[in-house]
Amino acid sequence: IRVKEADPVKVAAIMYWSEEARKANPGNMVNYFKQQLVKAVQKAVDTAIIHGKDALTGKPIPGAEYIMQSTNTFELGTASQKQGGLYKDIIDGAAAVSKKNHSFDGFIADESLKFSLASATDLQGRPIQSSTFDLSQNFGNLMGYPVAYSRTVAGNVGAIPDTGVRAIGGNFADNIKLGFVDDIQFKITNEAPINDGGVQVDLWQHNLEAILVEATFAWAFSEPDAFAVYTEKGASGSTSGGNTGGESGAAA
Numbered sequence: 001i002r003v004k005e006a007d008p009v010k011v012a013a014i015m016y017w018s019e020e021a022r023k024a025n026p027g028n029m030v031n032y033f034k035q036q037l038v039k040a041v042q043k044a045v046d047t048a049i050i051h052g053k054d055a056l057t058g059k060p061i062p063g064a065e066y067i068m069q070s071t072n073t074f075e076l077g078t079a080s081q082k083q084g085g086l087y088k089d090i091i092d093g094a095a096a097v098s099k100k101n102h103s104f105d106g107f108i109a110d111e112s113l114k115f116s117l118a119s120a121t122d123l124q125g126r127p128i129q130s131s132t133f134d135l136s137q138n139f140g141n142l143m144g145y146p147v148a149y150s151r152t153v154a155g156n157v158g159a160i161p162d163t164g165v166r167a168i169g170g171n172f173a174d175n176i177k178l179g180f181v182d183d184i185q186f187k188i189t190n191e192a193p194i195n196d197g198g199v200q201v202d203l204w205q206h207n208l209e210a211i212l213v214e215a216t217f218a219w220a221f222s223e224p225d226a227f228a229v230y231t232e233k234g235a236s237g238s239t240s241g242g243n244t245g246g247e248s249g250a251a252a
Contacts, residue, residue: 081123
């Protein structure tokens with residue numbers, strides 16, 4: 001049994017609005033903002049665990065472990081249609097995880113991968129996916145394993161651009177340990193000044209209200225190589241065949 005220590009990371013998001021707007025819709029506005037702020041926190045958590053970066057600044061989180069440190073990187077579009085095409089590339093990644101004595105229990109994928117999967121055909125031009133493949137859903141099935149689609153897999157959050165990652169597969173249930181130091185906290189004020197992209201906003205002076213959400217969390221991996229990272233063909237840092245690639249080293 002190994003013991004690992006993980007430094008907690010705090011994430012926060014803030015939204016503000018006019019008092020008049022809230023009074024015009026008193027029942028739903030604040031609850032809606034809370035829902036959106038929780039989604040922002042979830043994206044920040046995903047970005048930290050997958051890419052090891054602060055979503056707001058795009059800078060590496062010091063000392064963080066992250067999925068992109070896996071040496072199992074595979075370039076989608078490497079295998080020919082005769083060899084099995086896109087699905088052969090995905091199977092190769094799953095096999096690499098298995099060969100390193102890790103279980104494989106699912107995928108997370110960028111939403112764009114849904115369309116690549118839907119358009120894949122066999123040598124006779126027949127779709128490989130069944131007619132029940134639903135492009136509108138963010139959860140599905142890929143080769144018998146559950147798959148969840150989210151744009152945070154590729155990046156595309158805050159200051160983080162599209163990294164070219166299209167999917168990650170591996171042992172999520174046993175390998176990632178995620179914990180929150182406390183419950184997600186909400187604070188509402190109409191007095192304190194806030195910073196909005198470098199611009200100081202005085203809430204009281206402009207009759208505004210703001211809500212702040214904060215969460216402190218930490219995570220650890222048993223082994224980064226319990227994951228296979230699938231990149232778009234030609235994306236920077238990708239390597240076909242499962243050789244070492246991806247982003248280098250740990251976050252500084």
